[in-house]
Amino acid sequence: MEFLYNFFVAPFLDIAGSPVFFVEVVLTGLLTGVMYSLVALGFVLIFKASRVFNYAQGIMVLFAALTLVGLMEHGAPVWLAVILTIVVMAALAVAVEGLMLRHLVNQSEIILFMATIGLAFFLQGFGELVWGSNVKALNIGIPDEPLEFHGVLLSSFDLIAALTGAVLVVALALFFQKTAIGRALRAVADDHQAALSVGIPLKTIWITVWSVAGVVALVTGIMWGAKSGVQFSLSLIALKALPVLILGGFTSVPGAIIGGLIIGVGENIAEIYWGPAIGGAIENWFAYMLAMVFLLFRPQGLFGERIIERV
């Protein structure tokens, strides 16, 4: 009885009792959500262009952050380290295209997926070989102070991180929806051969997309790495992107954004208001449960392409 009360009544009383705190919870959730969107975006970009679920996306986040920290430890100023890391990620894109994708054109999706698993193991080993495997602190000079607006408390770091993420996400969304390159990219995603026949060079598209995904990984790595240190667990935040993708659809950039926000807000609300009734740690599994419920009703995600099978 008491449990039912704690589960169905108390949370709503709490929300009604302190609306300002509720707003704070939602906003904090949104800020985290932007970061989830960013991770998910890395997956969506590559999935759209090459129908590959890039298992290595999480490791790319770690690898980018490791490279950045490593360069900074060798005395490079932040701006130089960022530029060099972008160059490294672009070089990685060229290598992935030349050594992996090119040889697997027209292979089935599962084979490409297996190839990215291989890539993940390689990158992890290579990153640790070059930069070492100890936990590193990443400080790029973003201030972390509490800010207060009308009684709502927010962290300045979260705010800046979310803004950066939001700008990147919007820029990429426009880039891929509105430009000719975006159209070429969607064409490649639909049919490799047909794309080639209208003169779209697969090579350029793949390199572009993997480079952009590398930059997204770098930004993600900087934001999460600055919070929790650069270490192997950084690559696991990619797992948080899976429920986001299921919610938003694997092929939709807006879907990745909205999905990330829903999960960010949802898990924060669940943790704070329903956590006490269940015993806490909801945020570890809330996203997956939400995704599962979603799968039952909209397997293509919020904005994914409709799945129509003709019989």
Place this chain on the structure above:
Amino acid sequence: MPPDTAPDNAVAVAVGDVPLQSAPRDVLLSVDDISLSFGGVQALSHVSFDIREGEIRAIIGPNGAGKSSMLNCVNGFYRPDSGTITFKGAAHSEMRPDQAARSGIARTFQNIALFRGMTTLDNIMTGRNTMMRRNLLWQALYWGPARREEIEHRTKVEEIIDFLEIQAIRKTPVGRLPYGLQKRVELGRALAAEPDLLLLDEPMAGMNAEEKEDMCRFILDVNEQLGTTIALIEHDMGVVMDISDRVVVLDYGVKIGDGTPDVVRSDQQVIDAYLGVTHHEE
């Protein structure tokens, strides 16, 4: 001289009311001694023919004769084992498909290869890809010249949509369209590139009589109004004999006939290939 008495090597066979030309038309594409094999299977052996500017050239032959392989060599999907392909005076022993597209070769596919998730309009817009000149940065900004360029291309695409009479399905994702219309959209995408040479791989396969008639009309219109040179593979002999200027016949990867429809129609070797007659004396 009525067209049906034109000798094998006469060039221009009058189509409709286009006057018969006296001078031979220039060769647009010439295929010289092309051979192609997959493992132990010889798909093409020493095939040579040419396609002249402004003509409709049909490639016919029984199933497995190497017709699609030939087309795939021309647009760069396959790399011939030997031989050269000369397009607009430049000889290639190999060419990547995107290079072929840029040099002015567009094509359609036997099994429709459209971008199924995209609308008719976007599909045809991808055909303009080779015409897009603005660089990545401008496109990324989607501003200034890139935006103007997009509008210009859009105008051209609308013309093609009008031409093919597909205004009503402009915004429909092509995956939902019936087969005949998909074929038409695919033709539209190829036309959007304003190609010098249009390759059509069985443009009428699987169509009903009415759809075939429409497609025939579009092919003839493209050829006459836009002056596009067309090479097509087709199984419907009635259609082939009606619309093409010259016909190449392949059988088991070997060229067994080449000439005007009438010459080909009366060629004993061609008739045998289609009827499956075996010649004991050969």
